[in-house]
Amino acid sequence: MQRLKGHVAQSALNIIVLIKHVPDAQFDRRLAEDSHRMDRSESILSELDEYALEAALALSEQHGGKNSENTVTAVTVGPPAAVAAVKKALQIGATAGVHLSDEALAGSDAAATSAAIAVLIQHLGTQTPVDLVLTGMASTDGETSLVPAQLAARLGLAQLTQVSALSLSEDGATLMARRDGDTETLELQASLPAVVSVTDQINEPRYPNFKGILAAKKKKVTTLTLADLGLDPALVGASGSWTEVLDAAPRPARAAGTIVSDTGDAGIQLVDFLAAQKLL
Amino acid sequence: MATILLFLDRTGTAAGSPLSKVSEELLTLAHTAGEPVVALAGPSDDSLLEQLGRHGVSRVLVSEQPELNDYLLAPKADFLAHMVISTGACAVLLENSADGKDLAGRLGIALSAGVITDVVGLDSELVAEKSVLAGEYNVRARVTTATAILTVKANIVDVVAAETPVTAAVETVEVPFDAASQQVRIVQRSPRAVSGRPALEDARVVVAGGRGLDGDFGPVEQLADALGAAVGASRAATDAGWIDHAFQVGQTGKTVSPQLYISVGISGAIQQKAGMQTSKVIVAINNDEDSPVFEIADFGIVGDLFEVLPQATAEILRRRA
Numbered sequence: 001m002q003r004l005k006g007h008v009a010q011s012a013l014n015i016i017v018l019i020k021h022v023p024d025a026q027f028d029r030r031l032a033e034d035s036h037r038m039d040r041s042e043s044i045l046s047e048l049d050e051y052a053l054e055a056a057l058a059l060s061e062q063h064g065g066k067n068s069e070n071t072v073t074a075v076t077v078g079p080p081a082a083v084a085a086v087k088k089a090l091q092i093g094a095t096a097g098v099h100l101s102d103e104a105l106a107g108s109d110a111a112a113t114s115a116a117i118a119v120l121i122q123h124l125g126t127q128t129p130v131d132l133v134l135t136g137m138a139s140t141d142g143e144t145s146l147v148p149a150q151l152a153a154r155l156g157l158a159q160l161t162q163v164s165a166l167s168l169s170e171d172g173a174t175l176m177a178r179r180d181g182d183t184e185t186l187e188l189q190a191s192l193p194a195v196v197s198v199t200d201q202i203n204e205p206r207y208p209n210f211k212g213i214l215a216a217k218k219k220k221v222t223t224l225t226l227a228d229l230g231l232d233p234a235l236v237g238a239s240g241s242w243t244e245v246l247d248a249a250p251r252p253a254r255a256a257g258t259i260v261s262d263t264g265d266a267g268i269q270l271v272d273f274l275a276a277q278k279l280l
Numbered sequence: 281m282a283t284i285l286l287f288l289d290r291t292g293t294a295a296g297s298p299l300s301k302v303s304e305e306l307l308t309l310a311h312t313a314g315e316p317v318v319a320l321a322g323p324s325d326d327s328l329l330e331q332l333g334r335h336g337v338s339r340v341l342v343s344e345q346p347e348l349n350d351y352l353l354a355p356k357a358d359f360l361a362h363m364v365i366s367t368g369a370c371a372v373l374l375e376n377s378a379d380g381k382d383l384a385g386r387l388g389i390a391l392s393a394g395v396i397t398d399v400v401g402l403d404s405e406l407v408a409e410k411s412v413l414a415g416e417y418n419v420r421a422r423v424t425t426a427t428a429i430l431t432v433k434a435n436i437v438d439v440v441a442a443e444t445p446v447t448a449a450v451e452t453v454e455v456p457f458d459a460a461s462q463q464v465r466i467v468q469r470s471p472r473a474v475s476g477r478p479a480l481e482d483a484r485v486v487v488a489g490g491r492g493l494d495g496d497f498g499p500v501e502q503l504a505d506a507l508g509a510a511v512g513a514s515r516a517a518t519d520a521g522w523i524d525h526a527f528q529v530g531q532t533g534k535t536v537s538p539q540l541y542i543s544v545g546i547s548g549a550i551q552q553k554a555g556m557q558t559s560k561v562i563v564a565i566n567n568d569e570d571s572p573v574f575e576i577a578d579f580g581i582v583g584d585l586f587e588v589l590p591q592a593t594a595e596i597l598r599r600r601a
């Protein structure tokens with residue numbers, strides 16, 4: 001597939017951060033009985049995306065900083081309410097927001113979601129060439145971690161997933177990253193443009209401050225539909241998905257356990273319990 | 281019988297090393313559901329072939345092309361895509377690790393095939409069971425495309441050999457790699473420290489410690505060793521640097537589903553529960569009776585871990601003696 005940008009050293013850095021509006025895990029999260037779709041009434045900016053946003057802001061600050069023409073665009077795909085996640089990202093420091101919203105997107109699996117985002121990024125790239133697409137390590141609702149790899153594959157871009165450190169060479173041409181595997185840690189290098197997903201080990205996300213909250217009011221959020229992208233609705237949503245959910249049921253509640261207070265022999269009671277359960 | 285392709289990544293594995301427990305579980309699923317074929321990245325050896333033969337694998341497609349080692353993951357996905365096409369496999373089974381999910385995602389796009397992650401059960405029609413929303417829901421899902429790509433969690437089947445062992449024959453293959461797959465160069469590899477304990481993901485028993493340990497994992501390690509268990513940790517403990525991040529259990533760490541999970545000095549935040557609440561038996565030791573971890577515990581002890589753990593460890597060793 002076409003490259004989004006042949007990299008020109010010293011030019012402004014244009015970063016897209018993919019964010020998702022997800023049900024708040026502090027509350028009970030539910031799937032609808034008929035459609036098996038997520039109840040999205042109590043939703044927030046996914047915590048894991050805050051690390052991607054922080055990584056984008058840090059890179060932008062290290063390469064030109066405030067006085068540069070760098071852009072950090074917060075991009076989301078989701079129902080109308082999902083714009084709240086974009087607004088939060090603008091308060092934290094993103095320079096602009098984009099919200100792709102269309103009824104036909106409902107029920108998209110990871111493949112269909114990545115199809116929509118790929119076209120969206122190409123669309124944005126025709127206006128401002130994109131250097132880097134940053135994402136969180138997973139959405140906290142779908143939790144598949146598939147979208148970053150699928151997006152990179154669709155766009156033919158370098159894929160650096162699950163990285164715990166990220167930097168850009170002085171000349172802005174080479175990306176360096178660390179990936180912590182189970183048996184080894186890898187140091188990676190790639191040229192821009194690239195798709196990068198970051199873990200929660202990479203940084204400590206900043207909070208929006210008062211100045212940021214005021215500044216966000218003047219920042220632009222562009223709302224787009226599939227028609228704006230020229231994307232066939234049949235390629236997304238349930239019809240564009242390659243998987244289907246047959247049924248969904250709440251996990252049976254765990255039977256109430258035995259809770260004892262230690263009066264000096266709880267360690268022995270623990271061993272008795274394990275022995276009774278044949279776990280020794 | 282339908283061909284099921286299984287990926288074995290032995291690029292970093294010493295020759296002669298036994299199959300991992302997770303690989304044997306995938307092989308068990310594959311030979312129960314169809315005709316298993318192995319796509320092997322990295323060297324083959326006699327003891328490996330002997331083990332594969334016992335799991336009913338007669339075909340092993342091997343690539344040792346240097347690109348598999350030089351670049352991050354993408355060439356492995358290319359290799360697998362070619363192997364699916366040449367074998368006509370109807371399903372690909374991968375580990376549910378970060379690598380496995382990334383490979384599954386790329387492979388899905390290469391083959392226009394659906395991917396289901398976090399699989400905990402699989403029937404003969406390839407309908408998959410998976411747990412979602414941090415283990416709050418069980419979902420049955422299926423792939424609607426010709427090929428199904430599944431990343432399967434550890435500990436979901438008991439390892440059994442095939443009814444009739446076969447002789448595994450090696451076919452060496454060379455595949456063309458996409459230019460786009462050779463963009464992320466691995467410039468350095470550093471091995472991570474290995475412990476002598478079982479691997480966290482596939483251990484039968486996990487003893488996990490949290491902030492309550494106050495920097496001292498000794499009591500947790502001693503109990504783990506008495507039980508032959510793996511050691512795990514909460515993010516508070518890994519963030520504090522008391523133990524490597526590789527041991528973190530939870531939303532952003534490992535998801536485990538052992539027979540027994542002993543939670544020690546961990547409050548039981550939703551992100552921690554996400555990684556362990558499908559464990560068969562949960563034991564919690566915490567000095568705060570209002571800790572949410574007690575809501576999911578089968579056996580809970582309100583008490584000081586520094587008293588309870590050494591006593592339990594000593595009692596286990598005494599009964600063994």
Ligand SMILES: Cc1cc2nc3c(=O)[nH]c(=O)nc-3n(C[C@H](O)[C@H](O)[C@H](O)COP(=O)(O)OP(=O)(O)OC[C@H]3O[C@@H](n4cnc5c(N)ncnc54)[C@H](O)[C@@H]3O)c2cc1C
Pocket residue numbers: 047048200489490491492493513514515516517528529530531532533534544545546547548549550551552555565566567568571583584585586
């Ligand atoms: C994006 C994100 C991702 C996260 N991912 C994860 C994850 O993957 N895994 C994870 O675990 N957390 C994760 N967290 C953090 C999670 O929210 C909690 O902060 C964390 O799990 C708390 O760790 P803890 O239970 O060890 O510490 P605390 O919540 O501080 O609990 C310590 C417990 O120890 C008990 N205690 C203290 N002293 C003793 C004693 N002497 N004897 C017995 N009990 C004692 C206390 O009563 C308390 O309940 C994540 C958070 C975020 C925002």
